[in-house]
Amino acid sequence: MGRQPCCDKVGLKKGPWTAEEDQKLIAFILNNGHCCWRAVPKLAGLLRCGKSCRLRWTNYLRPDLKRGVLSDSEEQLIIELHSYLGNRWSKIASHLPGRTDNEIKNYWNTHIKKKLKRIGIDPVTHRPITDQVPDTNPPGESNNTFLRASNTEEYLAPKLDLNSHNTNEKLRTFNNDNDAKEASTRSNDSEVTEEEKSIDSMTEAAQLSVPGGYGFDPRVELLATAEPQNFENFAATSPCFDFLNGNAMLFQQQGSPLLRVPDEECLLEFSEDIIGCANAQEGESSDQLIKDEFSVNSCLSSFNYSGETQAPICSSATEMQWTHDMLVTGSILPAPETDMQASLWQEQPEDAFPGWDGDILHHGINVANCCFSNPFTKKKENLGQIKLQR
DNA sequence: AATCTAATCAACCGCCTTACG
């Protein structure tokens, strides 16, 4: 039996709030805060249930709310986040200051969904609607790297142009190619072992290359010698970028940890709030390592682990200690209080990443511009700014 | 001007999670 609705009590008002009610609620919360929403209506002199008060406050009356239509960049960010997180509106909202989950949800349902459909992209899977391979996993857990990974040619400027037929064409072509590869490698799927599937996935991911969105190009190892204050060295060796906004995800490391990846064919992508597994032991699945308030939703190539789903196996534990805040798409995330150690991908030979040719074009106190040799285009290209947050 | 339809979004409902005794 379900719980009784809190507003079923006789005498409690429902429906749209009046200006007078708003004023009462605002005045009360500004003066007293809200220790207990259930008590708020009584104390504020409102004939509403606490839940209704909370909703009205968080979605409408809060002074830090940003009103008005969402900007293009906000819309881009919502699409990107949704491809990782699915309908986790509150999570998405947490990346857009001044916006509420309700507002984003409404905007998604009334605007973005239609826009995506119009250009031939399934708003659920974020993949082109035509020739879709059935994917029963919800976004955030599925192998939804296709959208993000599709615009290889736009490696350095991967914003999804929703008005661009060209982008859509790229998506379609790309997907068809990969579907064909999948079909050929899995012609008799029942005979394919899990291990083989993993390898296929890795190969496939390699073909996807580094996508737009929150990106961390693991083809480049984080060198051991980067000191927290040595931004120049750090920036040159830590190409952790938010491809969507041109910001960097800032990793700070201390001591002599290494972050390596299985081989040059693999990708590691961080999304959501980034980062970290802790205290990896050899052979340990990293989903056992995710801790604390750091919501981890990253994927190694197409293993796609998001905390509760599959995780790559750490076969050689290296460690990286977070010592500073991290900057992620404009959000400052707190470093863990304790010594959290992040991990850890399989070590490979030093020459695993021949494409890397990191360089600093300009280095300032808070910003560093970087370039590197794009292994796909073979050109040396500007990667944009890394914003450093001390 | 009247009516119909579609779009929008605030608000509600009910389930889930968390905190606490």
Next chain:
DNA sequence: TCGTAAGGCGGTTGATTAGAT
């Protein structure tokens, strides 16, 4: 460990507004 209360979240509803006929 269990039960309960409260907060939080995502899906849905329905009143209102805008645009089309």
